[in-house]
Amino acid sequence: MSAVRDHLSAAKVYRVLAVLFLIAAPHLPRLPLWASALVIAMGIWRALAAQRTWPMPGALLRNLLAGLALVGIWTQYQTLNGHHAGVALLVVMLAMKLTEMTTRRDYLVVIYLSYFLLITHFLFSQEMIMLLLMFAGALAITSVLIEVNHPQGILPLKRNLRLSGTLMLQAVPLMLIFFVLFPRIPGPLWGIPTDAGAGMTGLSDSMEPGMISELGMSDAVAFRVRFDAEAPPRSELYWRGPVFEYFNGRSWLPGPGSDLPMREQIEFEGPPTVYEMQLEPHGKRWLLALDLPRGPLPEGTSMGRDLVLRHKWDVIDKKLYRLASGTRYNVDSEASERYRQHLLSLPQASNPQTREMVLSWKAQDDAPQAIIATALQHFADQPFHYTLRPPLLMNQHSIDQFVFETRRGFCEHYASAFTFMMRAAGIPARVVTGYQGAERNGDYYIVRQSDAHAWSEVWLDGRGWVRIDPTAAVAPERVELGLGGALPAGEPIPGLARLSRGTLVQLQLRWDQVNAAWNRWVLAYGPELQQNLMAALGMSGLRALLIALTVLTLSSLLIVNLLVARAHQSELERDPVQRIWRRFLGKLKRAGLAPQPSEGPIDLSQRIARQAPKLAGDAERISQLYVRLRYASRQTDPALLKRFRQRVRAFPSRAG
Amino acid sequence: MSLYQRLNQRFESWVVSRHKPQAPPVTIRRGRCYILPTRPGYVFAFMLLAMLLGAMNYSNSLAFALTFLLGGMGMVAMHHTNANLLKLNVHVPRIPSVHAGDPVWVPVQFSHSTQKTRYSVLCGLKRSALSADSAVDCEADENVLSGFEIPAQPRGVYRVPRFTVATEFPLGLFQAWSWITLSSEYLVYPKPAAHTRPIPPVAGERGKRSGAQRGRDDFSHLRDYQYGDAPRTIHWKRYGHTGRLTVKTFADPMDESLWLDWSSLSDLRDPERRLSQLCRWVLDAEAGHQAYGLRLPGVELKPSRGAAHRQQCLEQLARFGTPGGTT
Numbered sequence: 001m002s003a004v005r006d007h008l009s010a011a012k013v014y015r016v017l018a019v020l021f022l023i024a025a026p027h028l029p030r031l032p033l034w035a036s037a038l039v040i041a042m043g044i045w046r047a048l049a050a051q052r053t054w055p056m057p058g059a060l061l062r063n064l065l066a067g068l069a070l071v072g073i074w075t076q077y078q079t080l081n082g083h084h085a086g087v088a089l090l091v092v093m094l095a096m097k098l099t100e101m102t103t104r105r106d107y108l109v110v111i112y113l114s115y116f117l118l119i120t121h122f123l124f125s126q127e128m129i130m131l132l133l134m135f136a137g138a139l140a141i142t143s144v145l146i147e148v149n150h151p152q153g154i155l156p157l158k159r160n161l162r163l164s165g166t167l168m169l170q171a172v173p174l175m176l177i178f179f180v181l182f183p184r185i186p187g188p189l190w191g192i193p194t195d196a197g198a199g200m201t202g203l204s205d206s207m208e209p210g211m212i213s214e215l216g217m218s219d220a221v222a223f224r225v226r227f228d229a230e231a232p233p234r235s236e237l238y239w240r241g242p243v244f245e246y247f248n249g250r251s252w253l254p255g256p257g258s259d260l261p262m263r264e265q266i267e268f269e270g271p272p273t274v275y276e277m278q279l280e281p282h283g284k285r286w287l288l289a290l291d292l293p294r295g296p297l298p299e300g301t302s303m304g305r306d307l308v309l310r311h312k313w314d315v316i317d318k319k320l321y322r323l324a325s326g327t328r329y330n331v332d333s334e335a336s337e338r339y340r341q342h343l344l345s346l347p348q349a350s351n352p353q354t355r356e357m358v359l360s361w362k363a364q365d366d367a368p369q370a371i372i373a374t375a376l377q378h379f380a381d382q383p384f385h386y387t388l389r390p391p392l393l394m395n396q397h398s399i400d401q402f403v404f405e406t407r408r409g410f411c412e413h414y415a416s417a418f419t420f421m422m423r424a425a426g427i428p429a430r431v432v433t434g435y436q437g438a439e440r441n442g443d444y445y446i447v448r449q450s451d452a453h454a455w456s457e458v459w460l461d462g463r464g465w466v467r468i469d470p471t472a473a474v475a476p477e478r479v480e481l482g483l484g485g486a487l488p489a490g491e492p493i494p495g496l497a498r499l500s501r502g503t504l505v506q507l508q509l510r511w512d513q514v515n516a517a518w519n520r521w522v523l524a525y526g527p528e529l530q531q532n533l534m535a536a537l538g539m540s541g542l543r544a545l546l547i548a549l550t551v552l553t554l555s556s557l558l559i560v561n562l563l564v565a566r567a568h569q570s571e572l573e574r575d576p577v578q579r580i581w582r583r584f585l586g587k588l589k590r591a592g593l594a595p596q597p598s599e600g601p602i603d604l605s606q607r608i609a610r611q612a613p614k615l616a617g618d619a620e621r622i623s624q625l626y627v628r629l630r631y632a633s634r635q636t637d638p639a640l641l642k643r644f645r646q647r648v649r650a651f652p653s654r655a656g
Numbered sequence: 657m658s659l660y661q662r663l664n665q666r667f668e669s670w671v672v673s674r675h676k677p678q679a680p681p682v683t684i685r686r687g688r689c690y691i692l693p694t695r696p697g698y699v700f701a702f703m704l705l706a707m708l709l710g711a712m713n714y715s716n717s718l719a720f721a722l723t724f725l726l727g728g729m730g731m732v733a734m735h736h737t738n739a740n741l742l743k744l745n746v747h748v749p750r751i752p753s754v755h756a757g758d759p760v761w762v763p764v765q766f767s768h769s770t771q772k773t774r775y776s777v778l779c780g781l782k783r784s785a786l787s788a789d790s791a792v793d794c795e796a797d798e799n800v801l802s803g804f805e806i807p808a809q810p811r812g813v814y815r816v817p818r819f820t821v822a823t824e825f826p827l828g829l830f831q832a833w834s835w836i837t838l839s840s841e842y843l844v845y846p847k848p849a850a851h852t853r854p855i856p857p858v859a860g861e862r863g864k865r866s867g868a869q870r871g872r873d874d875f876s877h878l879r880d881y882q883y884g885d886a887p888r889t890i891h892w893k894r895y896g897h898t899g900r901l902t903v904k905t906f907a908d909p910m911d912e913s914l915w916l917d918w919s920s921l922s923d924l925r926d927p928e929r930r931l932s933q934l935c936r937w938v939l940d941a942e943a944g945h946q947a948y949g950l951r952l953p954g955v956e957l958k959p960s961r962g963a964a965h966r967q968q969c970l971e972q973l974a975r976f977g978t979p980g981g982t983t
Contacts, residue, residue: 104788108696108828112703115726119707122718134722142729142827149828150776151788163826167729167736174728179721189713317715523717553731560732564739570769 006050007104011154012147013050016107017043017098019140023114024091026121026133031088032076038069042095057099066096087120107148114141126318128518139164170563173556181549183542184527186300188313201449202282203241203433207252209398212433213388213410216483218449221280222435223288224516226444228274232290234437235479236327238455238467239288239447241434243306247423249347250398252416252431256342259304264464268294268326278519279319285310288434288447290325291467298322299528305339306430307331307465320524331464343428343459351399351420358424368460371425375418376473383407384414386475386486411471411478415454418470428459432467437482441509444516450483576641577629580648584622587653591615601626615652622647675818675837681747681765684821684834691738697829700730733827740775740823741832744768744794748816751842752887752901753967753974755935760806760842762816766794776825780804783820783833801899811846811931813978815839843974848939849932855940856920878902885963886970888939903963914941915959916969917951931973938973942966952976 008016021043028036048054057065069092077085094113101110118137122130143164147154155163201220204211223239231237245255272294279288287301287309297303298321300312311319361374385408393413395401399420402413409417415431422429436453438445455469472479478486521529534540539548572578585595588604593611595604605623609616625644629636674688693701704727711719747765754760764779774794779802780786787804794800804819815838822833878891881901891902916937921930934950941948942961949959950969955976957969 108699112699115703115722116707119710119719119722122716122722123714126716126718130718131721134718134725138722138725138729145828146826149825150793151791152776152793155775167732167826168725170732171725171728174731175721175725178724178727179717182720182724185712186715188715189709525717526715557731557735561735564735565742568739568743568770568772570743571771572769 006053006102007107007151008148009154010050010053012144013101014047015147015154016101016110016144017047019144020094020098020110020114022140023117023137024094027087027091027117030084030124031091032072034072035069035076035088035092039091039095042098046098046101056102062096062099065099066093069093069096083120083123087117087123090117090120104148108145111141111145111148126523128515135168139168142167170560173559174553177549177552177556179525180530180533181545181552183545183549184525184530186527202280202284203286203452205242205254205284207244207412207416207431207433207454208250209393209402209409209413209416210390212412212452212454213390215449215452216388216410220449221512221515222282222447222449222451223280224278224444224446224512224519225290225438226276226278228276231438231440231445232273232327234482236291237436237438238291238327238453238469239435239451240291240308240432241288242284242286243308243457244431244433245306245343247346247416247420249350249396252419255306255430258306258308259310262303262305262307264305264307264331266292266294266326266464267330268292269328269330270326272324272326274322274324276320276322278516278524279315279321281316281318283314283316285312285314287311287315287319287321289323291327292325292329293323294326294329295324318519318523320520320526320529329464340428340459343430344423344426346420346423351397353397353400354403354417354420355424357403358421362425368425368427368458371427372422372458372468375421376468376470379414379418379470379473384409384474386410386471386478388483388487412454414470414474415456418468419456422456422458430457431455432457436469436479439482441516442513444513446509446512453478577626577636577644580641580645581626584626584648584651587648587651588619590653618647618651622651671835672818672837675835677815677837677839680838680840681745681767682836682838684741684744684746686742689738689741689832689834691734691830691832694824694828694831697730700726700827700829704730730827730829734830736826737823737830737832739772740825741777741821741834743770744774744777744821746821746836747799748838748840751816751840752890753843753845753970754887755845756811756847757808759808760814760844761803762806762819762842763801763803764819764821765799765801766792766821767797767799768794769797771796774823776823777802778822778824779819780822781806781817781819783822783831786820786822809844811844811928811974813841813843813975815841843971845970845974846928846931846935848936849929851936851940853933853936855914855937855944855946856916857914878904886942886966888966889963914946915949915951916941918953919951927977931976935970935973938966938969 006013024039028039031039049056056062070089073085073088073092074080077088079085080089090113094110094117097106097110097113100106115138118134118141121133121137139161143160146160146163201215201218202222203215242254243258244252245258246253273290275290277288287298289309292307293303293309297309301309301321302312303309309323358371358375361371365371365374387408388410390409390413391406393401393406395405399417402409403417412433415433419429419431431454433452433454435447435451436455437451438447439451453469453471455467455471457465457467460466469479475486530545531540534545539545581601588595588608591612593608593615599607601623605616605620608619622644625640625647629640629644671690704723707719707723707726710716711723745767747767749763749765751760751762766774766777768774773796776791777794777800778786778788778790780790781804790802790804792800792802806817818835818837820833821836822831824831878894879902881890881903885903889903891904894900894902916934918930918934921933924930924933934952938948938950942963942965945961947959947961948969950957950972952972955972957965957972
């Protein structure tokens with residue numbers, strides 16, 4: 001049992017605990033239940049210990065508890081690395097630290113750790129609301145830091161918050177200057193934990209029946225796009241995402257080596273469409289792009305053999321990038337025989353009914369175009385339905401079951417079945433997932449998760465990869481009008497995908513515009529935007545940046561200094577009459593008529609009359625004004641003050 | 657360590673050369689106020705660096721924003737810490753004299769006429785030994801008393817050593833301080849000798865009463881301190897609680913006088929021991945409500961009694977043999 005006197009009074013300890021809770025609370029839902037319970041129990045115990053002056057537990061018990069917590073986190077996450085495990089470790093250790101929080105040093109450790117805890121929130125979300133958490137958190141932590149540095153007694157809350165609030169407000173200009181001008185360097189310094197993207201919605205790196213229809217229920221924004229010129233028509237807005245080349249009978253998976261560098265030569269028709277993408281984080285590497293990007297790719301990205309644009313790292317932050325794309329193109333390459341075989345491969349003896357049907361089409365006409373047309377015609381003629389709620393496909397031959405029994409599916413069912421048919425007919429084909437369509441909002445377009453889509457690509461000799469969208473054969477409105485127009489009445493449609501618009505939807509769209517600006521200017525601010533901004537201001541290079549940073553920092557610190565000095569002025573210094581009078585005395589001093597400490601204003605003017613008769617009249621008038629302003633009445637007469645100021649200004653600062 | 661210490665020494669000796677002893681009160685001016693980061697300040701900077709690296713690694717805009725906000729607050733806090741000390745008036749009222757072997761308490765009084773309250777102002781002998789117990793808040797136009805202790809010293813007259821007034825408020829990241837060099841003096845009386853020799857007999861008819869210990873316990877009441885009261889009578893405990901100097905008074909003194917003579921103690925070789933013995937007698941005579949005079953080589957104080965007289969005697973004992981009154 002340690003008998004150390006607590007550095008802080010119980011009232012201060014309550015404040016520290018309240019602030020800690022404020023900072024830790026948003027993390028609690030992310031923690032395992034036992035950890036949350038532990039944190040809350042520790043807080044309550046520490047508050048009681050402060051109230052009843054219980055001694056802190058001994059080192060043995062403390063270390064035992066900390067060790068147990070460590071083991072608990074290890075068993076929970078199997079690692080101490082990664083965002084979730086790291087944050088859990090930080091929160092639990094902070095709670096453990098409460099058992100030995102007595103000296104000033106202990107409190108400082110806890111307070112510094114809570115600053116650290118505050119910053120970890122931004123790993124999970126950078127929504128605008130988090131800005132509020134940042135300011136509130138920084139204010140709260142700083143207010144208890146002030147208490148730790150004020151050993152006498154607790155400051156009244158209002159006074160404390162005024163002190164910490166002043167500090168923070170005066171620091172905001174510095175924050176802005178540093179945010180804009182501190183040299184940004186691209187990319188991670190040491191890599192990013194693998195669990196960073198966990199829990200983000202978006203396309204998946206495999207495709208199973210039902211996966212995209214699940215996404216179809218979400219109104220979440222997938223990305224926003226701003227076209228430099230006119231947007232292409234809606235039916236051409238195919239946003240390319242992950243491509244799947246391997247079918248295992250149930251799921252579509254990426255092919256081996258699909259991210260090998262692209263060797264294809266692509267010829268584009270028509271002028272490029274130039275646009276800017278604001279991609280929401282999805283935790284995977286691919287960057288969505290309007291069908292095929294052309295021209296120079298953004299820094300740190302590459303295009304693979306599957307024609308998917310990929311980033312060096314997982315996209316766990318909002319990404320801003322510019323692209324030029326073509327929607328009509330001709331991929332000119334000889335696919336190697338091995339690659340061709342790979343694009344034709346299907347699991348042995350799966351879905352025999354479909355295979356048989358395709359072979360019968362092929363027997364009629366084996367030209368690839370004819371087979372494609374027949375397949376699409378099959379979807380259009382037979383009673384196929386487009387629905388967000390397709391029946392589950394439990395059969396081992398899931399494509400047979402879909403094509404011949406249920407005939408109700410979402411885009412992934414059609415894309416999957418069509419690609420299977422093509423491969424069965426000997427036409428190399430693959431599944432492309434992404435988004436289709438876009439919704440205009442002001443000067444940009446929103447693409448939501450509910451716009452997620454899947455289609456097929458077939459390889460035709462001489463033309464290269466050709467996009468075929470089998471869903472369009474079943475529900476042409478999907479491509480023309482979007483999900484809301486394509487689904488039959490009575491289906492649950494996510495609110496924002498509906499065609500009719502209420503006030504609420506309008507409000508949501510306005511809010512989205514604010515969010516878009518936030519993403520574009522704040523979250524995506526990085527090396528590139530900084531360079532552009534500097535170039536727009538006519539500055540370039542690191543040196544100009546550092547000079548601007550230094551000059552602005554020093555000048556804003558100077559302003560802070562003046563503000564602080566002004567707040568610490570004495571009443572005498574604040575008084576304008578005194579200020580002007582001192583200016584007058586300064587002029588006299590420079591003129592060699594330095595005032596004596598014992599001299600009053602009247603004595604002074606009399607002495608000046610003797611020593612410098614030329615100045616006598618002016619000096620006397622000034623002295624008399626001073627006496628009147630100073631002693632005649634409590635209220636300062638503004639007209640008199642003005643005259644006083646003018647006379648002092650006019651007084652010569654050099655004799656003769 | 658050695659380089660840092662040498663630099664520190666150079667700096668301090670430069671500062672000492674700038675500081676001429678002044679009569680209190682003094683006002684802390686910009687040119688006399690120094691500021692350096694504290695240890696927690698360096699730790700804070702290190703933490704910001706870690707945050708910055710994290711923000712860079714994750715290209716996380718809000719993490720950048722928080723890092724820069726905290727950095728800005730640190731820089732702003734430096735100015736507030738500095739301003740917390742500027743224009744502060746430092747006054748050292750009369751320093752209560754003590755006997756050799758007792759620590760000296762130097763009262764330090766703060767005041768200012770600016771609007772902002774000055775929080776957590778500390779004082780102490782050395783920058784490295786500022787106690788949080790000395791922290792005071794100083795509202796505008798208010799005198800606040802703090803102080804520090806000087807360890808026990810031998811008998812003599814001393815000038816107040818250069819001491820430190822400092823603050824780390826509001827964030828504790830920086831310490832602003834000023835060294836105060838005052839011309840104020842204080843006395844250290846001889847340490848009273850043990851009660852081995854009785855007070856010499858009074859040269860009068862009622863000499864029998866010499867050496868009486870009477871009156872020591874005849875405590876009558878407390879009253880406010882007045883100039884001239886002997887420090888021995890000050891109720892220190894009460895001063896510690898209330899910050900006000902109060903004096904214990906004793907029952908009416910008797911009408912007797914005696915001479916306490918340096919030359920009567922010729923058997924003691926060591927002059928300090930003689931002074932200690934004289935000191936003991938002065939205290940006992942005063943406590944016994946006797947009139948007493950003091951004879952030292954070159955000094956003679958007529959028999960009298962009362963706190964002022966006692967103090968005069970003790971002062972002569974403290975100053976004895978010190979050139980110009982100072983050591």
